[in-house]
Amino acid sequence: MKVLIVEDDPLHRAYLGDSVRAALPECSAVIEATDGAEGERLAREHGVAHVVMDLQMARRNGIEGARTIWRERPDTRILFWSNYSDEAYVRGVSRIVPPGAAYGYVLKSASDERLKLALRSIFIENQCVIDNEVRGTEQRSFARTGGISEVEYEILIDIALGLTDRTIARRRGLSLRSVQNRLQQIYDKLEVHQGAGQGPDAAFNLRARAVSVAIRRKLVNHGALERAEADLGDWLAAAAAGPRR
Amino acid sequence: MKVLIVEDDPLHRAYLGDSVRAALPECSAVIEATDGAEGERLAREHGVAHVVMDLQMARRNGIEGARTIWRERPDTRILFWSNYSDEAYVRGVSRIVPPGAAYGYVLKSASDERLKLALRSIFIENQCVIDNEVRGTEQRSFARTGGISEVEYEILIDIALGLTDRTIARRRGLSLRSVQNRLQQIYDKLEVHQGAGQGPDAAFNLRARAVSVAIRRKLVNHGALERAEADLGDWLAAAAAGPRR
DNA sequence: AGCGGCCTTGCGGGAACCCGCAGCCGGTCG
DNA sequence: CGACCGGCTGCGGGTTCCCGCAAGGCCGCT
Known part of the structure; x- marks a missing residue:
């Protein structure tokens, strides 16, 4: 051996x-x-x-x-x-x-x-x-609380990569609204709130905040981002080659 | 000794x-x-x-x-x-x-x-x-290219924390527009572009994208985020105590 | 069949973001 | 001194984001 x-x-x-x-x-x-x-x-x-x-x-x-x-x-x-x-x-x-x-x-x-x-x-x-x-x-x-499902994790990675809602929708084959719904669930599970007042003076940008706590909770890290970036590069190339729209 | x-x-x-x-x-x-x-x-x-x-x-x-x-x-x-x-x-x-x-x-x-x-x-x-x-x-x-200055670095950390432009402005004692200007510089230096088309179908959310490349380039990491989060907590508490407005 | 839940999608609107344009100000240089 | 540069600020508008509301489809259960 x-x-x-x-x-x-x-x-x-x-x-x-x-x-x-x-x-x-x-x-x-x-x-x-x-x-x-x-x-x-x-x-x-x-x-x-x-x-x-x-x-x-x-x-x-x-x-x-x-x-x-x-x-x-x-x-x-x-x-x-x-x-x-x-x-x-x-x-x-x-x-x-x-x-x-x-x-x-x-x-x-x-x-x-x-x-x-x-x-x-x-x-x-x-x-x-x-x-x-x-x-x-x-x-x-995989537990109830704080449990990010596989699909949600994908979206989480996508926003960590800096993708737009629309781009995520295209990439994952979803509608714009569905992506936003998933984001909503992610915000819930990550316990991301606007911070101070709801409306005009929210302290946080939810999408950026979600990435921040995901990193602090070690849901994503440098290596995961590297891998995701490589995958994204592949997809972008493929999408440019055959944009089936 | x-x-x-x-x-x-x-x-x-x-x-x-x-x-x-x-x-x-x-x-x-x-x-x-x-x-x-x-x-x-x-x-x-x-x-x-x-x-x-x-x-x-x-x-x-x-x-x-x-x-x-x-x-x-x-x-x-x-x-x-x-x-x-x-x-x-x-x-x-x-x-x-x-x-x-x-x-x-x-x-x-x-x-x-x-x-x-x-x-x-x-x-x-x-x-x-x-x-x-x-x-x-x-x-x-500190070199010309890719050199993020100290002030820019602060703002970069702030968006990595998920703060709003307005909140950053309050925290750093700047106007809204100044914060956005600094963000612009950061986008430039990090070489963050919208990806595909300029207007309606930009592939990237610049702010989130900037955080992504900052992490990939190891400008920020888990420890830095932790420290920044602690500082933010202090500031939030102080701001709530005496909101000089 | 009927019902309730879960997921998806569309619509609409308020807030935030991205950014060009322009004016102001302090500092430097010819 | 005037010209110029870089940083700060306000304004305006186009786009995206965040999210409540509501309609439709799929599935399992009664």
């Missing part, structure tokens, strides 16, 4: 290497990469089926890397090892995991024991292991 | 401790804290004058911690040790450093040598040491 480690911090990389070797005697080789792009390349070259991946790396982030690895080999087992349990990361991961694939999400603050256990569970037993704290944010995200 | 290390990652904390002891034989004690709040407390209790501080920690970030430490003892020497050279961090730091204070900014990706050199320069020689890469973003930030 070959294990690929993708992690840009040398200290963490070394620590991970030790843990992998200690937890998995059946591991024949540990391969190391320092960013997502290199990880993709090495995974392809070595035909690796077991990966430990950091999210949030400097040059190419872990979600991108995992996506292309999974696209090429959907049965690859990936353990995400991250500093944060931000909803943006959790959503980003759960959106790209292929059906039936075994994966894990463990925080860097977890104990040695927990990490080794997760390694064995995922790589040997083929089971999913989600850190309890991460599970927490996942739960919250 | 006592040195306080504020860093939430145990691996990095241990590494820092080793480096400090190796680089500074005159160091009599190394004290460790795992977040900004604890760092403030320990600095006060031990009367520490030499601090190594991580930015971006989970519970209370380094800029907050450094601010209160410096407020209590402006001659404290602080070395910031960070993963990133984002403009938001650089601005955040350079805004709180007291006049004449010695401080440093070194990236975690720097070599062992560089870290030790910086430790000696700052703590012993009382000199400022700014990582070259950080200097780079600092330069860029």
